[in-house]
Amino acid sequence: MLKGSCLCGGIAWTTRATPRDSIACHCTQCRKTSGHYWSATQVPTADLEITRADTLTWYQSSPRARRGFCNTCGSSIFWQMEGEGTTSIGSGTIDGGSGLTTSEHIYCASKGDYYDIEAGPAKSA
Known part of the structure; x- marks a missing residue:
């Protein structure tokens, strides 16, 4: 089971998936919402339990996607695409070890000019 939360603890989640x-x-949206690039894992929405949502706010960031963040500490927590049935979860919100690795970098052409992408995982435009 993975568990996670925002910086202030107003949002907490668990998944057995x-x-x-x-x-x-x-991409520009992920860089703007996180202050850098955004690294996320993903689970079926049906397998995600939001155990605390006191400060959870959803922002419709495009016509088909929304982002869940903490309205107190500002932590970016979730990303959902309409109709996909999955929720992306910010990897940095996981409490403790995750056992995850970064398998891919996407929207690399939109990256900031102040950093390089390390060699390793696959990269796409």
């Missing part, structure tokens, strides 16, 4: 490896997204 086996999450996919983390994917690092370098």
